[in-house]
Amino acid sequence: MAIHRAERHSDDYYVYPGATDRALRRYRAFTLPPGRRPRCPQDAQCSCRGCSFDDVRHARDVLDEVLRALPPRARAELGRRVAVLDAAYLRCTLPDPFADRRQWRADRWWRRRLAGGWEGA
Template identity: 75%
Template sequence: MESLSGDYDVFPGATARALRRFQAFLYPPGRRPLYPQDAHCSCRVCSFDDVRHARDVLEEVLQELPFRARAELKHRVAHLDAAYLDRTLPDPFAERRQCRADTWWHHRLTADGEAR
């Protein structure tokens, strides 16, 4: 699927990279809030520095996968989503910024760095 995707951000290995990035952001487990950060470079590899971009890629992949593979990946992502919601804080001003309304993971508070 990755090889056949027409999406610039979905390339061979992108799904594994996105999953690793999402998991790494949430590690170590704990109760302290986490703050996503913007990527310093916008190339398709460095963009994964922003955990929100990794989640964007996972969403794109979920849209393109066949049913069985989609269900398996969706199950893994659902656990990460729950942890992300638990460990990040809502951004009350997200609607005023140029956030994508359809991606809830962009509506969380950010910082200059991923403070832990």
């Protein structure tokens, strides 16, 4: 209920009813594939609400926005789920030492990972 309320009252274009579920599904799909090869997030071809989820980093951005808007108990509950996926993301991606020069929002740790190719490349 708290997530739905946060989504409904958000001023962020990318946070809308159902966006949290979509972001969680996208993040989980990226972080939990079979195999041990490093994954490389792909850039979204379009910045619309739908296509932007092609970039898993955008899904994590949405989760961050929702977490900030939630009351403490709901934030902790969602935060535990996201933390598990964060750990998997760190395991399946590689650091980008030049992210501060290449990456929009390089202040966010999940954007400081190598990206820009096809996922699984």
